[in-house]
Amino acid sequence: MVIKKDILSYTSAELAPILSELGWEKYRIGQLNSWLWKHCVRDFESMSNLSVKHREQLSSLFRINKLTEDKKQISNDGTVKFRYALHDDKKIESVLIPVSDDKRFTACVSSQVGCSLTCAFCATGKMGLTRQLAAGEIFDQVVEVNKFCEETYDQKLSNIVFMGMGEPLLNYKNVCSSIAQLTSKDGLNFSHKRITISTAGIAKMIVKLAEDGWKVNLALSLHAADDAKRNEMMPINESNNLHTLMQALKFYHRMTGNRISFEYIAFEHFNDYEKDAKNLVKLCSHFPVIVNIIEYNPVEGVDYVKSSEDRLNTFAKYLLKHGVMTTVRKSRGKDIDAACGQLANKG
Ligand code: SF4
Structure with missing residues (x-):
């Protein structure tokens, strides 16, 4: 056969x-x-x-391998989480996030089934890695989410972020192939300026991305501004420490001209002290950075707790006072399984 x-x-x-x-x-x-x-x-x-x-x-x-929508959850705040079954019945998640009063729509897509990186606060990290997603399976998440967006809001997606299940830079070839088709005139003709890869921090792949000429935006899931705390939460930091990551990101900025984003989930009495903010300000001095402080969506079995609003705001104010461009992102989809990996893991 x-x-x-x-x-x-x-x-x-x-x-x-x-x-x-x-x-x-x-x-x-x-x-x-x-x-x-x-x-x-x-x-x-x-x-x-x-x-x-x-x-x-x-x-x-x-x-032709197709995605089948297997489950959908719609939050009161408009966030929609999709669970897709793949041809081999593995499950992945994608999310549609309306931004600015439904004027812009971001699709958050997965790059792997599960993830090998075991970040302590993440539901996907608890699943382990099952397999890589093919380029078509990544591309089709955008197609499906966009279809829903057009049918529901009469608007196309404005942004794509690789921030769903998996570490995109550990599925480099397929992620890049999907981006090639998303941005091609013979594909969806999406601007690379509206695509963001979010990485837990694989220094040599950040350098490769720049060397290969990709101009997408890059976000580092930072979450701690010193190695000891980052090692505790994100084991990948042991082989990709902050110094190495900053060098790689500096190179990426030099090659692409793009500002880098730091994603920073604020955890109560862990990484939300003034000392942490001070360390973060130092990390922001290497190249132009925007820090997105994110409210944590709790995950069952995880001891980390989200920072109180007061502590989170004080933290953000410190950064702003020291000249760091900062946004605070309230968690979306609190009433659904919005944390990465929660829905795919269900049932
Ligand atoms: S946060 Fe991202 S890199 Fe870390 S375990 Fe979860 S999916 Fe993997």
């Missing part, structure tokens, strides 16, 4: 020689790419401008 490979796991450049070999003309390959990545059609039968022979050829060689 021939095991057919998912056609969405090929980049356009990888697929072209295979089809040329079968006698496909260039314009036909262009038509197929357009069905796959621009019109996002997920069955060969519907590709109406391809001949029956071409469609049969495709069906005999390839399959």
Whole structure:
């Protein structure tokens, strides 16, 4: 029995020689790419401008892996969490976050099924890593969330963040392939300026991202401004300490000109002291930074507690007073399983 490979796991450049070999003309390959990545059609039968022979050829060689919406939770604040079943019945999450009174919409997408990095405060970290997501599975999360956004709000997505399940830089090839199709004129034509990769901090992959010429925005999930506290919460810091990360981010900024974001979840009596704010100000002196202080969405079985509003505001004020561009993000979707990995882990 021939095991057919998912056609969405090929980049356009990888697929072209295979089809040329079968006698496909260039314009036909262009038509197929357009069905796959621009019109996002997920069955060969519907590709109406391809001949029956071409469609049969495709069906005999390839399959198309699809996402199936398996569960959806809608929060009172408009945040929508989707759980998708993959072709092998593994589950992942994506989130639609309305911003600024429903004028902008951000899709938060997953890059892996589970995650290997075991950050102490994270529900996904407790699952371990099951597998990498294919480029098509990442791309299709955007397609599905965008479809919902258009149907519900009559608006397209304005931003995409790789901040769902998984560490995007540990699925580098597929994440970059998905970005290539998202930003391509022959794909969704999304601006790279509106795409953000959020990383727990893999220094050598940050450098590679810059060297490979990607211009997306980069956010570091910082959460602590000294190595001892960061090691305690995020074991990846033991092999990628803050000094190494700052060097990598400095390089990324130099190569792309992009401002870096630091994501900072405030935990009560852990990383919300003035001393922490002082350390954070120092880290912000290397390159232009915006700090997003985030209210924690509690996760079952985790001892960390979210900072009180007072402590969080005092922390933010210290940063602002010392010239650091700072935003405070209230947690979204408190009434649903909004913390990363909570819904996928259910049932
Ligand atoms: S916070 Fe991100 S990197 Fe850390 S365990 Fe969770 S998904 Fe993985």
